[in-house]
Amino acid sequence: MALTGVLRPGHAQLRVLDLEADVKLYRDVLGLEETGRDSFGRVYLKAWDERDHHSLLLRQADQAGIDLMGFKVDSIASLDRLEADLNAFGVKTERVPAGEMLNTGDRVRFVSPMGHTIELYAEKKDVGNGLSYENPPPWNAAAERGIAPARLDHALLGGVDLDGTIDIFTKVLGFFPVEILYAEDGKTVVAIWLSCSCKTHDLALIRLPENGKLHHVSFWLDSWERVLRAGDIMSMNNVSVDIGPTRHGITRGATIYAFDRSGNRFETFSGGYGAYPDMKPIVWSIDHLPEGLDYVQRKLHQSFLTVFS
Amino acid sequence: MEMAGEANIQPQTAEAPAFVTVTILNSGETCRCRTDESLIEGLRRMGKRGVPIGCRNGGCSVCRIEIVSGRYAAHRKMSREYVSDEDLAAGRVLACCVKPLSALAILAIGKMGKALAASAAGEVKATGAERP
Structure with a gap:
C-alpha cells in the first residue's frame, strides 16, 4: 500500500x-x-x-x-x-x-x-455512507440534503511557533509542503499548506500572535457549481458569509468562507490539484496574498488575517 | 435570551423606535440603524466601515465596541474569551450581539481597529524565526 x-x-x-x-x-x-x-x-x-x-x-x-x-x-x-x-x-x-x-x-x-x-x-x-459496499448507486438522498459536503477536508490553524509545528508534521508525521506563503523577507514562513495524501492540503498552518487559534475547518464539495449552491443555501438561512464564492489562487480551490452561529469559520471547498511528495512546493510572496486568497477579486480581505476563533 | 445593557443609562424598556441614529465616535460618522437586527448588521448593510466586521456571531471580537451612551439589548451570547462580566457592566460588548433600542454613541475598541489603521495591503507581523 x-x-x-x-x-x-x-x-x-x-x-x-x-x-x-x-x-x-x-x-x-x-x-x-x-x-x-x-x-x-x-x-x-x-x-x-x-x-x-x-x-x-x-x-x-x-x-x-x-x-x-x-x-x-x-x-x-x-x-x-x-x-x-x-x-x-x-x-x-x-x-x-x-x-x-x-x-x-x-x-x-x-x-x-x-x-x-x-x-x-x-x-x-x-458506519457506512448509506450506500452498499456491493454494487452501490453513486449517491442517495443524503447527498442532496442541505449543502451536503462529501467529507471533512482540512483545517487551517494559527499560532506563534509555526516553524516548530511544521517540523513535527513534516519530520515526524510524514506530511509534505505543497504551497508556502513567505513574508517580505522571503524567508519567514507566514503560512503553509501541508499534505499527507494527494490533496493540496490536509492541514494548513498560519503564523499568528496568539496560540491555539482556529481559522477554519473545511468541508469538501464535488464541484464549483455545488460551492455556488452552498452560497445560495447560506443566504437562505442567514449564514454569516466572510469571503466568496470565489477561487483561491493558493491551492486553486473554489471556496466560500462563512461562520457558524458561534463565530467559528468554516469553508465549503472544491477543486485543487493532485499533489505528490516529489513535487516542488509552490511559493507565494506576501504581496501576492490578495490573489492567493481571492484570485477573482485580487484584493486583500482583512478578515483573513485578523478574524479567528 | 435578552439581557439589559447598562452603559451609564437608565433601565431599558421593551419599546424602541424602528430606526435609531448610531454615532461612531472614532470617526464621527453616523448611521440610521434598525432596532430589530444587530448593530453590526445595520452598520454593514449601510456600508459603514467604522466598526470592523468579523464573524458577526459573537466568536471573534473584532467588532468590540464601547457603548458610551444609549440603550441596547444583548440578543446572543458573546465569547467570554473577549467579553467579561466587567466588560458587560461597562457597556463593552460585541456589536454583532446587541441591538440598539435608542440613539447610541459608540467607540470601536476591537483589536482590528488598529490593524485597519495600520494596514498597508498585506502587512503581516511575522514574529518567529526564519524557515529552517
Missing part, C-alpha cells in the same frame, strides 16, 4: 456558544448527519459520504474555537510507531483510552508548539 502512516484529518472538535443553534446549522444547513451524543454533552456529526462514525464534534462552551483535531492513521502498528517517533523527537504525548470518544479507539494526543491539541488514532467504527 502506497499511502501509509497518517491518512487524513478524521475529526475536529469545536466549541460553540449555543449548542442547539450550531447543531441546527451543521446538521440542517450544512447537511451533516448527527450520529450520536455522549455523556459529556458532545454532539457527533459526519458528512454523508464519510464511512467512519463522525468527523465533527460540537461542545457547548463559553468561548468559541477548536478543542482538538484528530488524524486517522492506517494501523495500530503505525499509531504505536508514531507515538514512539513523537517522543523521540521530544514531543510529549498522552494516550486517551478507547471509548472516551464514541466508537473511537485509543488516541495518541499531543499539544503542538502552536498550542493546538492534535490526536492520532487508528480505529473508528465504520
Whole structure:
C-alpha cells in the first residue's frame, strides 16, 4: 500500500456558544448527519459520504474555537510507531483510552508548539455512507440534503511557533509542503499548506500572535457549481458569509468562507490539484496574498488575517 | 435570551423606535440603524466601515465596541474569551450581539481597529524565526 502512516484529518472538535443553534446549522444547513451524543454533552456529526462514525464534534462552551483535531492513521502498528517517533523527537504525548470518544479507539494526543491539541488514532467504527459496499448507486438522498459536503477536508490553524509545528508534521508525521506563503523577507514562513495524501492540503498552518487559534475547518464539495449552491443555501438561512464564492489562487480551490452561529469559520471547498511528495512546493510572496486568497477579486480581505476563533 | 445593557443609562424598556441614529465616535460618522437586527448588521448593510466586521456571531471580537451612551439589548451570547462580566457592566460588548433600542454613541475598541489603521495591503507581523 502506497499511502501509509497518517491518512487524513478524521475529526475536529469545536466549541460553540449555543449548542442547539450550531447543531441546527451543521446538521440542517450544512447537511451533516448527527450520529450520536455522549455523556459529556458532545454532539457527533459526519458528512454523508464519510464511512467512519463522525468527523465533527460540537461542545457547548463559553468561548468559541477548536478543542482538538484528530488524524486517522492506517494501523495500530503505525499509531504505536508514531507515538514512539513523537517522543523521540521530544514531543510529549498522552494516550486517551478507547471509548472516551464514541466508537473511537485509543488516541495518541499531543499539544503542538502552536498550542493546538492534535490526536492520532487508528480505529473508528465504520458506519457506512448509506450506500452498499456491493454494487452501490453513486449517491442517495443524503447527498442532496442541505449543502451536503462529501467529507471533512482540512483545517487551517494559527499560532506563534509555526516553524516548530511544521517540523513535527513534516519530520515526524510524514506530511509534505505543497504551497508556502513567505513574508517580505522571503524567508519567514507566514503560512503553509501541508499534505499527507494527494490533496493540496490536509492541514494548513498560519503564523499568528496568539496560540491555539482556529481559522477554519473545511468541508469538501464535488464541484464549483455545488460551492455556488452552498452560497445560495447560506443566504437562505442567514449564514454569516466572510469571503466568496470565489477561487483561491493558493491551492486553486473554489471556496466560500462563512461562520457558524458561534463565530467559528468554516469553508465549503472544491477543486485543487493532485499533489505528490516529489513535487516542488509552490511559493507565494506576501504581496501576492490578495490573489492567493481571492484570485477573482485580487484584493486583500482583512478578515483573513485578523478574524479567528 | 435578552439581557439589559447598562452603559451609564437608565433601565431599558421593551419599546424602541424602528430606526435609531448610531454615532461612531472614532470617526464621527453616523448611521440610521434598525432596532430589530444587530448593530453590526445595520452598520454593514449601510456600508459603514467604522466598526470592523468579523464573524458577526459573537466568536471573534473584532467588532468590540464601547457603548458610551444609549440603550441596547444583548440578543446572543458573546465569547467570554473577549467579553467579561466587567466588560458587560461597562457597556463593552460585541456589536454583532446587541441591538440598539435608542440613539447610541459608540467607540470601536476591537483589536482590528488598529490593524485597519495600520494596514498597508498585506502587512503581516511575522514574529518567529526564519524557515529552517
